[in-house]
Amino acid sequence: MLLDTYGRRAVDLRVSLTDRCxxxxxxxxxxEGLSWxxxxxxxxxxxxxxxxALAVGSLGVREVRFTGGEPLLRPGLVPIVAACAALEPRPDLSLTTNGIGLARVAGxxxxxxxxxxxxxxxxLDPGTFARLTRRRxxxxxxxxxxxxxxAGLRPVKLNTVLMRGVNDHEAADLLAWAVEHGYQLRFIEQMPLDAQHGWDRTRMVTAxxxxxxxxxxxxxxxxxAARGAAPAERWLVDGGPATVGVIASVTRPFCRACDRTRLTADGQVRNCLFATGETDLRGAMRDGADDAELAELWRAAMWGKKAGAGIDQPEFHQPERPMSAIGG
Known part of the structure; x- marks a missing residue:
């Protein structure tokens, strides 16, 4: 198993397939983008x-989420998914995407x-979308x-980041639209993971x-229902059954229940989204390490996980890698 010194067990693996978006x-x-x-x-x-396969077969991982960058840009995405779906025990498989190109490959x-x-x-506004994403x-x-x-990929979940003076006035409209279409909406506090290191807590829209x-x-x-290790606090909307979630990574951190481990597109294990250190599995693998050696490296990486991300601490330092290079 992937345990840490605080008794947490990592059963949820986030796999970044590319840093490109x-x-x-x-x-x-x-x-202008980044250096890919x-x-x-x-x-x-x-x-x-x-x-x-190592994580699922030997380390107790039960859930695998493919992320990026934008994972739909990975040419081998569908074969990778098929190979992981064939593993025993079969993990729960999901994908986080910006949705561009999803219409072509959902089936x-x-x-x-x-x-x-x-x-x-x-x-919900195309003009605001263009200003936010710099793409139409x-x-x-x-x-x-x-x-x-x-295609039956249900429940379809929406991830929304609200920014003060930009799209925060759309919060209720987004929820009404999501409920109408049967999507599950989750608002996420803006986190200090931008490549520009320009995050400003005072401009963040809090939970x-x-x-x-x-x-x-x-x-x-x-x-x-009990929240468990889920990152989102959830509320029934007008009595249900529709729900809305809020992921308050900054103001209500949920580190004590964290059950995640992360693998970057270049083969580095990260034991926390905000970690400042990584463990290189790619190099070890290419140097001939067998599965037992790789598993031991992975266990050691998770054993050293800190109690929390420490965003509220004066000594907090934003990771050098931005979110696009870490994986969501």
């Missing part, structure tokens, strides 16, 4: 499957074994959502502010 969201990266990893630095499809992903998708959507692809995202629903914006139109009651 076809959007340039203002809260994530600069307009070269192909030799990336894990091959076979290396990804080997490490996922193939379902057939390969993806169980559900999370799609990023910060606005709003309709492509809506088409991708519809295709995922039609409490998000809930106040929603309560102006909806009755919210805490979901009775």
């Amino acid at each position: 076809n959007l340039r969201c203002t809260y994530c990266m600069p307009e 990893l070269g192909k030799p630095d990336l894990l091959t499809d076979e290396e990804i499957v080997r490490l996922v 193939a992903l379902r057939d390969a074994g993806i169980d559900r998708v999370n799609v990023s959507l910060d606005t 692809r709003h309709q492509d995202v809506l088409d991708g959502l519809a295709a995922a629903e039609a 409490e502010e998000i809930l106040d914006l929603l309560r102006a139109r909806f009755a919210l009651t805490p979901e009775p």
Whole structure:
């Protein structure tokens, strides 16, 4: 198992398939983009499957989420999913995407074994979308959502980041739209993971502010089901069955229940989203390490996990890698 000194067990693996993205969201990266990893630095499809198989077969991982960058840009995505779906025991498989291109591959992903998708959507307004992402692809995202629903990748989840003075006025409209379409909406506090290192806590829309914006139109009651290790606090909307979630990584950190381990596109294990250190599995693997040696490296990486991310501490330092290079 992947245990740490605080008794937490990592059963949820986030696998970044690429650091590349076809959007340039203002809260994530600069307009000109970033210096992408070269192909030799990336894990091959076979290396990804080997490490996922190790995590599932030997380390107790039960859930695997493919992320990016934008994972739909990975040419071998569908075969990777199919190979991971064939593992025993079969892990729960999901995908986090910006939705661009999802309409073309939703059916193939379902057939390969993806169980559900999370799609990023910060606005219902095409103009605001263009300003936020620096791309005019709003309709492509809506088409991708519809295709995922039609393919049976349910529940289709929406991830939304609210920014003060930009799209925070849309909070209730986004929830009404999500409920109408049967999507599960989750608002995420903006985190200090931008490539520009320009995050400003005073400009972040907090969980409490998000809930106040929603309560102006909806009755919210805490979901009775236990939260467990889920990152989102969830509320019933107008008595249910629809729900809305808020991931308050900054103001209400949930580190004590964290059950995640992360693998970057270049084969580094990260024991926390905000970790400042990594463990290199790619180098060890290419130097001939067997599965037992790789498993021991992975266990050691997780054993050293800190009690919390420490965002509220004066000594907190933002990771050098931005979110696009870490994986969500």
